[in-house]
Amino acid sequence: MGQGEPILELKGISKRFGGLTALEGINLSVTPGTVHGVIGPNGAGKSTLFNVITGLLRPNSGEIVFRGNSLGRIPPHRRVPLGLARTFQNIRLFKDMNVEDNVLIGQHVHTPTPVLSIIFGTQPATEWEDKAKEVADACLRKVGLESKKSELARNLSYGQQKLVEFARALAAQPELILLDEPAAGMNVSEKAELLHMISTLRDEGYTVVLIEHDMKLLMNVCDTITVLNHGKKIAEGVPRMVRNHPDVIAAYLGKGGDVRAGTC
Amino acid sequence: MYYLANGLPIGAIYALVALGYSLIYASAGVLNWSQGDMVMLGAYIGYSLHRLLGLNYVLSLLISMLVVACVGMLVERTVLHSLRKRSSPSINVVIGTLGVAIICRNVALAIWGPDAQPFPSPVGSTPINIGNLRVLPQDILIVALGVALMLLLQYFLKYTREGKALRAVAQDRMAASLMGVDVGKADMLAFAASAAMGAAAGILIAPLFFVTFNMGAGIGLKGFVAAVVGGLGNIPGAIAGGFFLGLIESLASGKISSGYRDAIAFSVLIMVLWLKPSGLFSRTTKETV
Amino acid sequence: MKSHKLTSSLKGLHKWVLIAVVLSIPFVVTNLYYLHLINLIGIYSLVVIGLNILSGYTGQVSMGQAGFFAVGTYTSALLMMKLQAPFWVATVMAAIVAAIFGVVIAIPALRLTGPYLVMATVGFGEIIRLVLVNWVPVTKGAAGLTGIPAPSFFGFTVFSERSFFYLIYAVVALGILVAVRISRSKIGRTFMAIREDELAAESMGVPTNIYKVAAFAIGAAYAGVAGSIFGSFSGVASPDGFTFDDSVGFLCMSVIGGNRSIFGALIGSITLTLLSELLRFMQSYRLIVYGAILLLTAIFMPQGLSGLGPILREFLSRRKRDKKSYDDVQCSQRKGR
Known part of the structure; x- marks a missing residue:
């Protein structure tokens, strides 16, 4: 695909829950190789947007085009091999499994499942397993948690768990990675590291879509920011422009805060 | 009409037992597998009071409900409380309360012996003709007292302080606890009320069958099924589920085959769950993030 | 690991x-009676291994395991009695037919969780039992099948308790081997991910429905093989042997032994079978004590008996540690985790 062509394009996406409209006619296009931020007050529809993109929710209307294919009714698990991976706002790790196994699940679609070889204990199964583990360890190394790979996920700190989710998403070898509030609950140094990691990802050619409340982080890392309020897109553009957009300021001030005030 | 008349009394019994499951599930979020044995205990205590001591039927019913309610509270205090303190997986609650069920069953066996005990109906066994239907007076008593108890429970939940606390816990355990509701007490009440409902079911059904030490297993299972189909934790749902199950059973044994009655009932219920995965009478909500 | x-x-x-x-x-x-018990333990442990894969690993609690066990027993017995099929053919068929039943129950169960799933599996078990009772022309109804042939291989008939012992434990060993391989493979890992968080697993590309159906099929196939052996072992089979209580019994073995471990299945079957024998001297109080032990295990050993393994290992490594120098302490600490 050409440079100008979007990797992900949302065309008129609407999602209603009963009488509540969570998303209304959202148009969005994400340029490959960029970091695209999505912000908005609580309840603006950000997480719903992610759920619609990953297929956990089906939109009432509109179309999602990812790398030239319409996603339509494709179920969530079949969107992963197309190059889509995500993290969750509230950590959803496999808590009673160790860190390495968590990351290995991220590779599910990229490794075969040699059933007979597993049952008979023959070479192919072990070889694939070793290869998968190498990739998993490489992903863990990227987030700096290789030393924790045998720990149970539940025993890690909050920030570390967020990073494991990050590694798990990386293991899915996505083209586009959706991060749902990755910095929430992280301390200052963890945030700095996260910032560095996201920029590295972009340099490596990944596309990142990021929901975040931490304005400082967003301003530093995003190429484009989309602002949602009450399920509608109210602004979009480069960070500096968005920050000074009157509607954005109104949306946040309406909640009694300042855009520059930082974390909500 | 005939099937309706046949299905109502047994449906009322199932509804009473189902209420027990639902109430506990709503409050404590667990399955209590000793529910059926509360039915058995209720029947035996009622039997002892009514048949052996010659007490009045309704009085026996009330005393028995009270005694079994205490057993229910004891189960909550000892078993559930210990399990909750260790935040055990919910399957352990099932196994733990199953242990309670086995203990109850065998204590009853030790006290009352292995023989089935007859429990004649206090209202006689001459069928009454209503139109062209022949109905046992006990059936009428079951439906009347059963419905009365359900209304009483509704009243308790809606209008008393304790009932409101219980409903608050069922809505949101954490929030209720933060608002100063004693969740432990709510659990205890749920267990007590459930056990009492079960005991009532036991005494009401005893005149239709014999009282045996293992009568709880079958009724308990049916009550569970009714509660699930109605949507666990949903009180009107449990009642509806009970009557629904009674009706299906009556239809299945009348129209198709009595041997396959339960098989048909279960098939219908599995179908129901297939269409509505969280019960007939609850609104389905898909989990999202 | x-x-x-x-x-x-x-x-x-x-x-x-x-x-x-x-x-x-x-x-x-x-003592032939004891040997008989040991053989029964082997058969039960096969059922429970299947249940552990289904419930412990994949998180799909089944209270209908006796139903699959029954399907295995009757399939194999009828094949041997009506079609003179050899034992091993009948056993393979029992596994396949039970697995098909597993798939059939898995499909309505796919959308169910928790108590709703429990209800569906309970219902399934009861339906199987009631069909066995009522389908008299084939199953001989409540009276059950008698004269189920003993297994025979190359003209050698397995008849005595002792020869059954070798047959049963050869199958158990094979069953454990396969189950351990599955549980430590990508398949086992995916099962666990579904147990831990189905939605997250799906979001990471796991076709959760296929895996859940597979878990049901595997769990049922184990019960089917066990059922086939059970039929030939006891020579008779009647619906009484496959009640809801039996399903609950299997679940107890699974949980008490520790359902997140394959060996837990063996530990659970041994413990509960022996326990109910050992308590025999207490006569009518036997089951009261049995219930109390069940209750106490559920409360005080949330991971089942096999959950004691890591604790025990920790204890042993701590004792070893005391004797070693400081450097070794660090090392063994890391290993002991």
Whole structure:
């Protein structure tokens, strides 16, 4: 695909829950190789947007085009091999499994499942397993948690768990990675590291879509920011422009805060 | 009409037992597998009071409900409380309360012996003709007292302080606890009320069958099924589920085959769950993030 | 890997010692009744291994395991009695037919969780039992099947308790081997991910429905094989042997033994079978004590008996640690985790 062509394009996406409209006619296009931020007050529809993109929710209307294919009714698990991976706002790790196994699940679609070889204990199964583990360890190394790979996920700190989710998403070898509030609950140094990691990802050619409340982080890392309020897109553009957009300021001030005030 | 008349009394019994499951599930979020044995205990205590001591039927019913309610509270205090303190997986609650069920069953066996005990109906066994239907007076008593108890429970939940606390816990355990509701007490009440409902079911059904030490297993299972189909934790749902199950059973044994009655009932219920995965009478909500 | 230390030591000398001990059991245990019990334990443990894969690993609690067990028993018995099929053919068929039943129940169960799933599996078990009772022309109804032929291989008939012992435990060994391989493979890992968080697994590309159906099929196939052996072992089969209580019994073995471990299945079957025998002297109080033990285990051992393994290992490594120098302490601490 050409440079100008979007990797992900949302065309008129609407999602209603009963009488509540969570998303209304959202148009969005994400340029490959960029970091695209999505912000908005609580309840603006950000997480719903992610759920619609990953297929956990089906939109009432509109179309999602990812790398030239319409996603339509494709179920969530079949969107992963197309190059889509995500993290969750509230950590959803496999808590009673160790860190390495968590990351290995991220590779599910990229490794075969040699059933007979597993049952008979023959070479192919072990070889694939070793290869998968190498990739998993490489992903863990990227987030700096290789030393924790045998720990149970539940025993890690909050920030570390967020990073494991990050590694798990990386293991899915996505083209586009959706991060749902990755910095929430992280301390200052963890945030700095996260910032560095996201920029590295972009340099490596990944596309990142990021929901975040931490304005400082967003301003530093995003190429484009989309602002949602009450399920509608109210602004979009480069960070500096968005920050000074009157509607954005109104949306946040309406909640009694300042855009520059930082974390909500 | 005939099937309706046949299905109502047994449906009322199932509804009473189902209420027990639902109430506990709503409050404590667990399955209590000793529910059926509360039915058995209720029947035996009622039997002892009514048949052996010659007490009045309704009085026996009330005393028995009270005694079994205490057993229910004891189960909550000892078993559930210990399990909750260790935040055990919910399957352990099932196994733990199953242990309670086995203990109850065998204590009853030790006290009352292995023989089935007859429990004649206090209202006689001459069928009454209503139109062209022949109905046992006990059936009428079951439906009347059963419905009365359900209304009483509704009243308790809606209008008393304790009932409101219980409903608050069922809505949101954490929030209720933060608002100063004693969740432990709510659990205890749920267990007590459930056990009492079960005991009532036991005494009401005893005149239709014999009282045996293992009568709880079958009724308990049916009550569970009714509660699930109605949507666990949903009180009107449990009642509806009970009557629904009674009706299906009556239809299945009348129209198709009595041997396959339960098989048909279960098939219908599995179908129901297939269409509505969280019960007939609850609104389905898909989990999202 | 938690059990790394255990397996690596087992792989050495211990493994051979274990095999020798198991092989000599029929010569040491001369009381035929005890040997009969040991054989039953083997059969039960096969059922429970299947249940552990389904419930412990994949998180799909089944209270209908006796239904699959029954399907296996009747399939194999009828094939041998009506079509004179050889035992091994009948057993393979029993596994396949049970697995098909597993798939059939899995499909309505796919959308169900928690108590709703429990209800569906309970219903399934009861439906199977009621069909066995009522489908008299084929199943002989409540009276059940009698004269189920003994297994025979190459003209050698397995008849005595002792020969059954070797047959049963050969199958158990094979069953454990396959189950352990599955549980430590990508398949087992995916099962666990579904147990831990189905939605997250799906979001990471796991076709959760396929895996859940597979778990049901595997769990049912184990019960089917066990059922086939059980039929030939006891020579008779009646619907009474496959009640809801039996399903609950299997679930108890699974949870008490520790349902997140394959060996837990063996531990659970041994413990509960022996317990109910050992308590026999208490006569009518036997089941009261049995219930109390069930209750106490559920409360005080949330991971089941096999959950004691890591604790025990920790304790042993701590004792070793005391003797070693500081450097070794650090090292063994890391290993002991």
